[in-house]
Amino acid sequence: MLLELHNVSVCYGRIEALHGISLHVDEGEVVALIGANGAGKTTTMRALSGIRPLAGGRIVFAGEDISRLRADLRVVRGLCQSPEGRQIFPGMTVLENLDMGAYSRRDTAGIAADLKRVFELFPRLAERRRQPGGTLSGGEQQMLAVGRALMSRPKLLLLDEPSMGLAPMVIKQIFDIITEINEQGTTILLVEQNAQQALARAHRGYVLETGRIVKEGSGRELMHDPAVREAYLGVS
Structure with missing residues (x-):
């Protein structure tokens, strides 16, 4: 297993947001975490990234207990997030935003190869490489957020609500690219309201x-589960 959560609990003050959850992600998988607003999806991502401390439980990544590891060192280990709301640097160019994704790396040739890969995945970013991130459309900013995360060369890519606020055609394009990223060998944990x-x-x-x-369960099993269909797919 690449990632294991064992009875993870997270609190905000006296409020327990995660109540001892356990899950795992195997290398090469796309694993989806779905749920309504307030279910704890983003809290799970923040706990994985090291932004929220654990109140209990353990996180094991690539065989190492990272429960108390600093957030920046988790990125170095290969755990990188594209956050909810994109959170790009609006005053920096597309290229500068992508460079920030590789801040912990020193392998110049590898960085250049990954930049080429990002531009192949997202040709629109290549066209706008000198343009400030804040002037991009919502879909382009989402592409930039994912591309920035890929520049860290993650073993596990955490995607938090990549379709939020996007038009249906753009959503399909984003998910097609997510599939392509996985097929190229990147393991993905996906938090998403678009079940x-x-x-x-x-x-x-x-x-x-x-x-x-x-x-x-499997993606197919959950898609055909009556309770999931009614609650999250709008089908009774």
């Missing part, structure tokens, strides 16, 4: 409700 797209692309998935894992 239809997420489960259609995922090898496996988990359903999170009020800080607890309530269902798990």
